[in-house]
Amino acid sequence: MGAGCGGWWPTRSPHAWCGGIYSEFLKGRGYLDIAEDLTLQGILSPSASDPERNKHRDQRAWSKYAVRVILTNPRYTGHQVWNKQRKDEILLDVENVALGTTTKQRWNTKDQWIWSEHPVHDAIVSVEEYQRVQEILATRARGQFSQRPHPTRRPYAFRGVLFCGYCERRMQGNWNNHQAYYRCRFPAQYAIVNELDHPKVVYLRELEILDEVDGWLGTEFGPDRLEHTIAAMAEQVVDPNEAVLIDLRKRLSKCDRKLIQYRSALDAGGDPIEIVGWINETKSERARLEGELKAAPAAQRISVAEIRSMIEEVGDVVRLVGEADPDDKADLYTQLGLKLTYYPEKQYVEARINPEPPHVRAVCVRGGT
Incomplete structure (x- = not known):
């Protein structure tokens, strides 16, 4: 723990811990040092504070990434900032333009951001503090780039698709004894706070499961099992567009409830400056959600025939997996939507397939090795 552990969180309010x-x-403290301290003090992480909007994130502890996001978010200065992102239309498949395009959000450089002339809500940090932090981050990035030569790239077949069964986080590639391993390191402070019986480090050697996973994929998408796989996926079809629309409507309703509460507080004699700031922020959030709702594609049902057609296309990819090198395997696994979860205490790996467009949308086949 850092030298300031336990003595620098005067309250658990967001304003206190963000500042x-x-x-x-x-x-001079680092991301992990700060994250561990926040977790040990029992301060909820952003995802745990709003679990409805962060169901896909780990809510047990603060992560280094969450700390970094707060340090790079200009809204804590009280100013509104626009044009941080742009939307680009990207072909789903450059080899088959008939499949159409998908919209990808990309980050603009900071010189393209547009800042409000005056603050629109209470500032948590000053603009000067924010700028000093950005200068330190930029200096660190340049220093790491100039001082550390890039190591030889190591191929990891299960890059990004292997998860720890204890904490459900992605396991990280680790090259050891000329072999690919995957590990999950879980700081003791996180385990104590969350009452989680997680070993300090979980290891898995890639070769222990590689052939089994490829064999399972070949079996599930092979001619003898293809119809069974299609039937299983047809029973579990969930259109992600529908889930997105439902989530957006829920968040819009939440904004409406907040606006009613804020106006009631204003009528009751609350601080008008503070409450108007809340109202403006909620209105801005509501406008953004309305824009996302209008841009979201309509929900569609997927027929068994469509699943069969798309699965057969995926099957062509599966036949390539066994012969591919590790880098190509990683791309193929990602394209298939493969997700592996390792349960060390059972010596068991659960395998699931959740193919994404242009193949199958949010459907799964469950299995194990």
Whole structure:
């Protein structure tokens, strides 16, 4: 733990700990040091504070990434910032333009951001503090780039698709004894706070499951099992567009409830400056959600025939897996939507397939090796 552990969170309010993150970072503390301290103090992470909007994120502890996001978010200065992202139309498959395009959001460089002339809500940190943090981050990035030569790239076949059964986080590639391993490191502070019986490090050697996984894929998508696989997926079809629309409508309703509460507080004699700031922020959020709702594609049902057609296309990819090198395997596994979960105490790996467009949308086949 860092030297300031336990003594720099005066309250558990978001305003206190966000300001504390900036001040402690400026004292020289790192992402992980701050994240561990926040977790140990029992302060909820952003995803745990709003679990409805963060069902896909780990809510047990603060992550380094969450700390970094707060340190790079200009809204904590009280200013509104626009044009941080843009939308690009990308072909789904450059080899088959008939499949159409998908919209991808890309980050603009900071010189393209547009800042409001005046603050629109209460500031948690000053603009000067925010700029000092950005300068430190930029200096660190340049220093790492110039001082550390890129190591020889190691191929990991299960890059990004292997998860730890204890904490459900992605396992990281680790090259050891000329072999690919995967590991999950879980700081003791996280385990204590969450009452989670997680070993300090979980290891899995790639070769222990590689042939089994390829064999399972070949069996499930092979001619003898293809119809069974299609039937299983047909029973579990969930159109992600429908889930997105439902989530957006729920969040819009939540904004409406907040606006009613804020106006009631204003009528009751609350601080108008503070409440108007809340109202403006919620209105801005509601406008953004309305834009996403209008841009979201309509929900569609997928027929068994469509699943069969798309699965047969996926099957062509599966036949290539066994012969591919590790880098190509990683791309193929991602394209298939493969997800592996390792349960060390059972010596068991659960395999699931969740293919994405242009193949099959949010359907799964469950199995194990």
